[in-house]
Amino acid sequence: MFGRGHFSLGRQSIMKRKKLDGITIFLFLLPALVLFIGILAAPLISSVVNSFYQYKGFGSKTWLGWDNYKRLFDKNQIPFWDSVVHAFILAGFSVFLQLPLALGLALLLGRGIKGERFLLSVNFLPVLISTVVIGQLWLKVFHPEGLVNSLLRVVGYLKEGDKNIQWLGDGQGKLLWACFIPMLWQYVGYHMLLMYAGVKSVPPELREAAKIDGATDWQVDRFVVIPSMKQILKVSVIFAVTGSLKSYDLIRIMATLQTKEASVPSTILMDYMTLRGEYGVASAVAVLLILLCFFFAILISAAFKERD
Amino acid sequence: MKKFLAMLLAIVAVLGLSACGKDDGLTMWCIATKSDSNRHSYEAAIADMEKKYPDTKLNWEAIENETYKQKIKAAVSGNNMPDIFFTWSCAFLGDFVKEDKVYCLDEAYKGFADKLPEKMCKNTTYNGKKYGVPLTMNIVGLFANLDILKEVGYDDVPATYEELIECCNKLVAAGKIPFGCAGKETWCVTEYLESIIEKSIGAKALDDIFMNGATWDNQDVAKAVDIFQEMIKNGYFDPDGISLGNDDVKANFMAGKYAFYMNGTWNCGEFAGKEGFNVKVAEFPVIDSSKAKLGQLIGGPSDTLAVAKSAKDAENTAKYTLELGQLICKYGYLDGCGLPAWTVDYNADSVNALTKSVAEIVAKSDYMVLFGDTAMPADEAGKYLEQVAKVYGGEVDGAGFIAALKAAIR
Incomplete structure (x- = not known):
């Protein structure tokens, strides 16, 4: 009897301790949980719910079912898919132009060339400058009487009497490139810094061993450094793609919210939310944007896993 | 502790x-x-x-x-x-x-x-x-740089539509740009377009479209839009305007690049304050006198x-x-x-004298139609501005404009 009682008391005490541990864990997790629910989950759920309603941002809501989504898929109503295509083009240029450039710079600087610190700072500088300032700067560059057209006149591409090229809005898509060029330029330094950290984390012994085996600088980079920084490359690709899908600030400064030439999902979202007061449509754009970002993040992770 | x-x-x-x-x-x-x-x-x-x-x-x-x-x-x-x-x-x-x-x-x-x-x-x-x-x-006013007008033989703002067109032709021939309009800010385009529509179809008809649910399917509106586009085609507007914001266009006007600038009368203080800037404000002339008349304004x-x-x-x-x-x-x-x-x-x-002259124009007026994007509910205003931008960019003509708005709004 004593034995059974003792066993039962011991079990009770373990149960009690487990319960206490559970409460402690819960209490420690609570602040993070509250923040997660309050800042991420609740707005997300609210966006999903609003996307099925006609809603002005206040007052009563009218149930619409999938109508807001159908409008997004109807090109004649809302140029949402054009904006997604624009974001994909930007993502493509980010991955195939911006990242290789950043990687090249990171590898070059990682070799410990002269003026490494200075060049690192110079390349990172655009990231530190406010996007508003960068936008204003490039507006001057692409202004009808700005730097680009002046250069074209100097080299003779534009002759006297020729009209200025309207880089900031001719209805033919030039505005899209005028917005993308500064976006790609601004974030080269950001990715370069990430990759530079990766290059520097490669143990010097590995480099030295390869060198002793007769590898050239390029071969060291190709077969030793780049494979060691796969995780950083993955992060950079995810940032570049999701960042392109979410792009907004520079386009907002260089174009307008109602731009069609350079529209991206976020400009459509803000146009419908702030100017047109159609929160339902804006919420539907937000939901699709989140799904697209998740999809590509998972896809890129899977692609890198496959290679591993 | x-x-x-x-x-x-x-x-x-x-x-x-x-x-x-x-x-x-x-x-x-x-x-x-x-x-x-x-x-x-x-x-x-x-x-x-x-x-x-x-x-x-x-x-x-x-x-x-x-x-x-x-x-x-x-x-x-x-x-x-x-x-x-x-x-x-x-x-x-x-x-x-x-x-x-x-x-x-x-x-x-x-x-x-x-x-x-x-x-x-x-x-x-x-x-x-x-x-x-x-x-x-505020109302929309036709601001004119009198010094530029003088160069082509005008001492005052042309009073009739025919005179205005003749003046624009003389300006173009003299290598001057008659109008500046900021295509990057669609509300600036509406300042021109709404004035032209109002002086073509009459204030009541435009007010009914903006405020009282009248249809956009109005051939006179289409004709007015075509008149606006004809002015653009004839080189009356700065071709760079399509990619400029209002601040740039206003600065150009104040710097003497354009002869005319149609915009809100809230600019009066700034224009009047610029030393040596010989500017006058007037009402846009009547295009179709059988339907519209002077004293019909955009604003309120x-x-x-x-x-x-x-x-x-x-x-x-x-x-x-x-x-x-x-x-x-x-x-x-x-x-x-x-x-x-x-x-x-x-x-x-x-x-300032400029604001006072606007007050005189308003005192003589008998009908004011509120700016379209303010008069209409936000969702309709968005669709309206979208079509206005297309008109300025030459993507739709008058018939396309009324057809799109008829389908999208009412």
Whole structure:
């Protein structure tokens, strides 16, 4: 009897301790949980719910079912898919132009060339400058009487009497490139810094061993450094793609919210939310944007896993 | 000691929070940020009110235009409105009135009826009840650089449409650009297009389309749009305008690059203040005299103050708001930011000559059609602006414009 009682008391005490541990864990997790629910989950759920309603941002809501989504898929109503295509083009240029450039710079600087610190700072500088300032700067560059057209006149591409090229809005898509060029330029330094950290984390012994085996600088980079920084490359690709899908600030400064030439999902979202007061449509754009970002993040992770 | 400190911090935090909710005068939100031309009129009016009512403290906050639209809507949604708030007339305020969030000013208005003409409250009257305090009002004016006109033989702004076209042809032949219009900001295009439509189809017909549900399927509107596009094709507009914002275009006009600039009369103060700038403001001439006439203008009172239904002591707040609105209007007029919606019962000799000439145009007018994007509900205004941008970019003609708006709006 004593034995059974003792066993039962011991079990009770373990149960009690487990319960206490559970409460402690819960209490420690609570602040993070509250923040997660309050800042991420609740707005997300609210966006999903609003996307099925006609809603002005206040007052009563009218149930619409999938109508807001159908409008997004109807090109004649809302140029949402054009904006997604624009974001994909930007993502493509980010991955195939911006990242290789950043990687090249990171590898070059990682070799410990002269003026490494200075060049690192110079390349990172655009990231530190406010996007508003960068936008204003490039507006001057692409202004009808700005730097680009002046250069074209100097080299003779534009002759006297020729009209200025309207880089900031001719209805033919030039505005899209005028917005993308500064976006790609601004974030080269950001990715370069990430990759530079990766290059520097490669143990010097590995480099030295390869060198002793007769590898050239390029071969060291190709077969030793780049494979060691796969995780950083993955992060950079995810940032570049999701960042392109979410792009907004520079386009907002260089174009307008109602731009069609350079529209991206976020400009459509803000146009419908702030100017047109159609929160339902804006919420539907937000939901699709989140799904697209998740999809590509998972896809890129899977692609890198496959290679591993 | 630790427990004592923790207690002390908790007490301070609780006291701090309770102070946030303390009843401390009236609250007001507006869009007169530090860079806004109306900022001074708000500051001067509030200073006068604080002197007159030292016991009533007004805590006011100015928020940038686009952010403000979201903020006020969120406040209406969350029943967290300030006591007094800035709003645009017609559809914008109308939505809040529909939700029963705005205090009716009928009772308070009785004490101000002799200073605020009934017709100035038209755009903020819903179901026969007044809900808004109009501030300054503006119209679209045809600003002309007289020095440039002189170069092609004109001493004054052409008075008829035929003369205006002849003048534009002479300007183009002389290598001058007649008009500047900011294509990057569609509202600037509407300043031209709406004036041309109004002077082609008449003010009543345009007002009916904007405000009273008349169809866009109107061949006269299509013809007016074609006239506008013909002017663009004939080289009357700066080709660079399509990629310029209003600040650039205005600066070009002030620098003598264009002969004419159609825009709001809120620019009068700035133009009049520029030394040596020989500028005059006029009404856009009549295009079809069988339907339109001089004295039909685009504009009217839109900037408005309103009182939340949830305001503290709402009736007295309403009276306070009317008095404040009257003062903002006074200082705005004296600063050249617009015309007075309220009766002028003070010395206005210091008002610049340009603003005074606008006042004369308004005094002679008999019909004002509010700016289309203000008159229409936000979703319809968005579709309208989309088509206006296409007209300026040459993507649709008059027939395409009316067909698209007929399908999209009504």
